[in-house]
Amino acid sequence: MATPLLAPNKDNYLVSANGRLGNPPQSAITEVSRILDHAMQQGPANGLVIHMHGGLVSRDSALNDITARLTPRYQEAGAYPLFFVWESGFKEALLNNKSDILNDPAFRELVKKVSEWVVAKISPVGGVNFKGAGGVPITDVDRFRQEYDRWFDNLRQAPPVEDSDIAGDAQATTRSNAGIPDLDDLASDIERQLDDDPEFKRVLGRAFNAANPPGVVVTTKGAGTTERATVLLISPDALDEMFPATGPASTDARVKTRGVFTWLNVARYAAGIVIAVLKRFRSHRDHGVYCTIVEEVLQSAYGDLIGATVWNAMKKDTLDSFADGTDTCGRLVVQKIREMEKAGKQFKKITLVGHSTGAIYICNFLDAARAAGLETPIQVVFLAPAVTCQRFARAINDHEGTYLRDFRMFAMRDAREQQDAMLKPLYTRSLLYFVSGLLEGNDVDGKWTSEEDMPLVGMERFFTQAAFSNDAQVQKVWQFFNAKANRLVWSRAADAGVGLNSDSQHHGDFDNDESTLISLMNIIRG
Incomplete structure (x- = not known):
């Protein structure tokens, strides 16, 4: 005792x-x-x-x-x-809002989408390629997203994009393959493939609706949903970048009258985060695959909540x-x-x-x-x-x-x-x-x-x-x-x-x- x-x-x-x-x-x-x-x-x-x-x-x-x-x-x-x-x-x-961020569907979807494209760019085969249970290679994007949800729900021991989980010699291949794509080209590629990710579109569409004042009539066809996110934690600057505002802010700087929704703006925003991660890999300034992705998503989309x-x-x-x-x-x-x-x-x-x-x-x-x-x-x-x-x-x-x-x-x-x-x-x-x-x-x-x-x-x-x-x-x-x-x-x-x-x-x-x-x-x- x-x-x-x-x-x-x-x-x-x-x-x-x-x-x-x-x-x-x-x-x-x-x-x-x-x-x-x-x-x-x-x-x-x-x-x-x-x-x-x-x-x-x-x-x-x-x-x-x-x-x-x-x-x-x-x-x-x-x-x-x-x-x-x-x-x-x-x-x-410093720490009391971290669980809120983790449970924010927009945070999860941004991390998954950025991870998907970072892994595709640093993988030797040019696509999603990581290790699942028992070290079995997984190249299916839907499975990749499912494994990410399991990680966020504490059902997986390690994130599916940790260095040790990337197929091949991570340290040798990730840096040599971490080329820096053109922002517009990458944004176009991401936008073209968003139809294959309905959950991403649903969550970001709900965020778009929540970023508009209640009762404001907006064009939501591109968002694909009329639902509003119940919690909106994304920073005002990030929302303005994804969903450009056409009117002044309300009492909450996140909520403004916004124009026609376009997926290209969202894709361009995600592409910018992907490129930031890749640049850190090329310069050896990364903190491992997963933590670098999380850092860049937090810095870009949740800057006022991370504790600086x-x-x-x-x-x-x-x-x-x-x-x-x-x-x-x-x-x-x-x-x-x-x-x-x-x-x-x-x-x-x-x-x-x-x-x-x-x-x-x-x-x-x-x-x-x-x-x-x-x-x-x-x-x-x-x-x-x-x-x-x-x-x-x-x-x-x-x-x-x-x-x-x-x-x-x-x-x-x-x-x-x-x-x-x-x-x-x-x-x-x-x-x-x-x-x-x-x-x-x-x-x-x-x-x-x-x-x-x-x-x-x-x-x-x-x-x-x-x-x-x-x-x-x-x-x-x-x-x-x-x-x-x-x-x-x-x-x-x-x-x-x-x-x-x-x-x-x-x-x-x-x-x-x-x-x-x-x-x-x-x-x-x-």
């Missing part, structure tokens, strides 16, 4: 929202000085550990699981633990924690530590531990430490970091010779990353793959623009594939990793040495996998 966890101790955590302290449930501003003074009085032999958890961790979980569970482990290592608890419902905001806004808000919280003000959590901690230094009170060292988005928090902490002139030695530990190579390259430029001299990262080998299904059957790879493929991007002229396959520090693939050999930021990070021995631990690592082992199999494992925790304790003691 597992030993029950102790309740979290208020001497070991600060709770913030939007980076700020204040009224409950946030910690009081006065808690910063009280906790750090108490920490100094304890005289920890191995200094202060500041732990930043990931952004998809609820407040209750951060307090009652992570803080309560890890506090005695850090104390055992001779350090005083302080946890930054900073979540405000991000997990629910929430992800950016999450990152902003880690930055706001160091903003000017009398109530910002991270800034007050850094200021208090600096005041203690000036008073002749200094911890032996500070160990910063950042899991997932917590690594972004650490980068911002280091900037604040430099601005404050912090003198206490700092060592950094990343656990499956969700920080971009772009952001960490900046941190390396600013802190490599000071706060980043002692650094270690624990992350999964790409094979494990691929097997860590984040939200099966919607998405079959890890959270980091999802972030890289859908949530990350850049600010371009004041407008946020997504970047598919954004290089992340915690993903091995970006440091092993030739496609990124000329990416200056990726190479900057890779050179940093190799500038000093033992900066990298790829799970699974066993009997690799003190502080160098990990057996984490999932993104969320790194703060509870025993071998990783033993390594972390040894780093703190070292």
Whole structure:
């Protein structure tokens, strides 16, 4: 029987929202000085550990699981633990609509149609060709669609377009056959074959009807149905592309008066997604057949629901924690530590531990430490970091010779990353793959623009594939990793040495996998 966890101790955590302290449930501003003074009085032999958890961790979980569970482990290592608890419902905001998307008939039909044409273009035989039960090749399109429905209904172990299911040597053939067709030619080909797919036509026809205001008389002959979709999740931009509007939007930007329905517009829209997938295959920027198709469909048709806004808000919280003000959590901690230094009170060292988005928090902490002139030695530990190579390259430029001299990262080998299904059957790879493929991007002229396959520090693939050999930021990070021995631990690592082992199999494992925790304790003691 597992030993029950102790309740979290208020001497070991600060709770913030939007980076700020204040009224409950946030910690009081006065808690910063009280906790750090108490920490100094304890005289920890191995200094202060500041732990930043990931952004998809609820407040209750951060307090009652992570803080309560890890506090005695850090104390055992001779350090005083302080946890930054900073979540405000991000997990629910990011994931709560994914089941709705999965059950949206339009999403399913778009994924099936795009998959059908992607497989036809990358298959050596130029048509649907995948493995069914027992490895038996299947070339029948109707069967292909049926197998997809089985996958979406959790009746199939793997999607019918996973790399291992494509007949032939997937890695050798898919890329060499992934030619980029002409958009108009492909759209015409898709349109000509839509009569063979009545379910696609019925579902998209219902979406067209639902995208018109109730009571508006529209020409629906092309749609083939007078039914309206009961749920309309497709983004306004995607609807406008498939079903051009002739009138202004109602209170719902998705619902507008639309003109005569034509299947060519729908086919052209699907063709654009097919080409986007093929381009990623040609450039080795894909995330496997199925996940790349899902990413492109989500990005194109469901952009406002995939969570990029929430992800950016999450990152902003880690930055706001160091903003000017009398109530910002991270800034007050850094200021208090600096005041203690000036008073002749200094911890032996500070160990910063950042899991997932917590690594972004650490980068911002280091900037604040430099601005404050912090003198206490700092060592950094990343656990499956969700920080971009772009952001960490900046941190390396600013802190490599000071706060980043002692650094270690624990992350999964790409094979494990691929097997860590984040939200099966919607998405079959890890959270980091999802972030890289859908949530990350850049600010371009004041407008946020997504970047598919954004290089992340915690993903091995970006440091092993030739496609990124000329990416200056990726190479900057890779050179940093190799500038000093033992900066990298790829799970699974066993009997690799003190502080160098990990057996984490999932993104969320790194703060509870025993071998990783033993390594972390040894780093703190070292």
